[in-house]
Amino acid sequence: MCLHYCIFRRVGWPLGHGSSSSRSCVSNASHIVIWMASARDDLLEVTSSGGESQLNERQLSALVHFKDISGINEDDVAKNILESNSWDLEAISFLLNLDFRGLLIVLWVTVTQVINEFVEETFLLLRLMFHRKINIFITLHVIGFRGTYNFPHLCSPRFALHATYFVIYSNFYCLSFGQTLAVVIITNPADDVRNFIDDFKRRYLSAAYEVQEESDVDAVMPSPPVPPFYNGTYGEALKEAKQSLRFLIIYLHGDSHEDTDAFCRDTLLDPILLDFLNNTEQLLFWACNVNSAEGYRVSQTLREHTYPFIGVVGLSSDPAYSQTSFGPPTRMALLGRIEGLTSAPILIQHITKIMNDHQGILVAERAERAERELSTRLRQEQDEAFAASLARDRAKAAERAAHAEAEARLAQETAETQRREKLLSRARLRxxxxxxxxxxxxxxxxxxxxxxxxxxxxPNGRRAQRLFSVKDSVKLLYYFIISQEDAPKHFAVESNYPKRIIECRPGDESDIEEYIPEENHGSNSVDDVLTRQVDDWEPNSLTDPPSFKDAGLAHPEMLFILDMDS
Structure with missing residues (x-):
């Protein structure tokens, strides 16, 4: 578990002198001891545990890697962080992207309560901790000290001395300058970054914006130059730099340092540095205030010694990284740092040197990535070409199958047509x-x-004649025409004068289908057709055509047989 006590000054809070003032402060004070939900329960359930297990080769490699990328020099601290994340380096991103929302607890305490209650709780913790080994990392930010002081391990004999000294020193410092104690858990990382960018523009570019607003409205005024801040969390910037094979330039902003304002106005806003940082093909620029949760987490990772702080993060050629089981994606490391006030040309010179010293790994990685992309593209093109060829082959096969099926169907239809024509020809002959x-x-x-x-x-010009009884039905004329060998398949009878069509086909005449021979009959089997003996040819039914006399054929004349198929 990690317990952070952040002590900062609240200017303008007067402390009374004398016993009455002290009693008033005591009566309105709050308790200092703030625990996370299960912290006290965990402490009350402590039991003894065995010694530390030995690290295997993979864990040792991960420990070396994490210490290099985070800047943590203490093995115990780095080991505890890795153990809490199951030795998963990718999961350590929670240190940079953990999103604390909505909780802001500020407890104002008096000097008397700081000394009495905090010391009592500290020694209570000591008594409990000696029953079981438990890792508690306490960081005290005390005004009057520069940087971060890391206490020894809780089980170390020096812990009581260091803790008591800092508690007493901090409270006497509060007594002198009106210090207040606060535990603050702030907003999400993206908001911290955006707030810093807005604050930077408001603080260091406000004059330029005011001049632009006071100028002629119609005049086109260029916007004041702004550093190309990456608008995202540190984890997002680190991920993008890793994916795009670029260097990540980090600026940690410390409000309380005396050189911060000069660095921002004279160095960060220097045109030559702005041009350098705008080289987005080579680098990304990320910045945040260390007083925010996101900036503080990055500060704890990079462990700066003073401000202003510039860090250069990128791929490292350290062999320890390539020997890990995590693979190349975890090879981002802090390659160099520039701390303290410096001019833009000198800063560019230092950053350029760091980048040049580690440019080889980027070039090699770019070449390897280009080779992988080329191989992937070639493989993709080959797969696409193979798929296209396979699709063409399938289309051709389908076309051939469809053509063969069409030919087979056409041949079958042709054979069926020929067979039927043959049957109809035989039927007409019959x-x-x-x-x-x-x-x-x-x-x-x-x-x-x-x-x-x-x-x-x-129709062929041949003539035939016959005597008919005028009392008979003209259907006799129809059958007389059918009996002619060269009669057309479908015909009509037309009189000579006046020209008219004579309807002579009987209504009960069977279709030609009835004359088709059965399959067991031979091709010349026509003798089996029985002669249809008709005794009475006069019209006797409604389906019979009229008699010759009624049809106007009582006198000799020439009739023309018309071929209806021609």
């Missing part, structure tokens, strides 16, 4: 022979005067 043998004999002209001689002219 019908012609049937009626050639079924027609009655011609009536004698000497016996009766109610006869008429009609001549027919076939």
């Amino acid at each position: 019908r012609q022979r049937r009626w050639a043998t079924s027609l009655p004999a011609e009536p004698s002209a000497s016996v009766s005067t109610e006869v008429v001689r009609l001549s027919i002219k076939l």
Whole structure:
């Protein structure tokens, strides 16, 4: 568990002198001891545990890697952080991206309570901790000290001396300058970064903005130059720098340092440094205030000694990284640092040297990535070409199959058509022979005067004639035409004068289908067609055509047989 006590000055809070003032402060004071939800329960349940387990080769490699990238020099601190994250270096990003929302606890305490209650609770912790080894890392930010003081391990004999000294010193410092004690858990990291960028513009560029606002409204005034701050969390900037193979330039802003304002106005806003930082193909620029939660977490990781602080993070060629089981994606490290006030040219010179010293690993990584991308692109192109070729082959195969199926279907239809034409031809022949043998004999002209001689002219020019009884139905004329070998398949009968179509087909005439021979009949099997004997040819039903006399064929004339298929 990690307990942070942040002590800072609240200027303008007067402390009374004398017993009455002290009693008033005591009566309005709050308790200093603030615990996380289960901290006290954890302490009350402490039990003894065995000694530390030995680290394996993978854990040792990860420990070396994490110490280098974070700047932590203490093995115990780095080991505790790694153990709390199951030795997963990727999971350590919680130190940079952990989002504390909504909780802001500020407890104002008096000097008397600081001394009495905090010392009592400290020694209570000491008594409990000696029953079980537990790691507690306490960081005290005390005005009057520069940087961060790290206490010894809680089980160390020096802990009581250091803790008591800092508690007493801090409270006497509060007594002299009106210090207050606060435990602060602040907003999400992205808001911290945006707040710093807005505060930087407001503090160091406000004059330029005011001049622009006071100038002529119609005049086009260029915006004041601003450093290209990365608008995102440290973890996001680190991830983008790693993915894009760029250096990450980090600026940690300390408000209380005497050189901060000069560095921001004279160095960060120097045109030559702005041009240098705008080289976005080579680097990213990220900045944050160490008084914010995000800036403080990055400060704890990079362990700066003074301000202003500039750090250069990038891929490292340290062999320890390539020997880890985590692979190349975890090779980001702090390559160099520039601390203290410096001019823009000198700062550029230092950053350029650091970048040049580590440019080789970036060049090699870019070449390796380009080779991987080329290999991937070639493989993708090959896969696409293979897929396209396979699609073409499948299309051709489908086309061939469809063509073969169409040809087979056409051949089948052609064969069926030919077979049917052959059957119909045989059916017409059977019908012609049937009626050639079924027609009655011609009536004698000497016996009766109610006869008429009609001549027919076939489409091929051949003529035929016959005597018909005028009392018979003209269906006899229809069957007489059918009995002709060269009669057309479909025909109509037209009179000579006046020209008209004579309807002579009987309504009960069977279709040609009935004349198709059965399959067991031979090709020349027409003798089995029975002669249809008709005794009475006069119209006797509604389906029979009229008689020759009623049809206007009582006198000899020429009839023309029309081929309806031509």
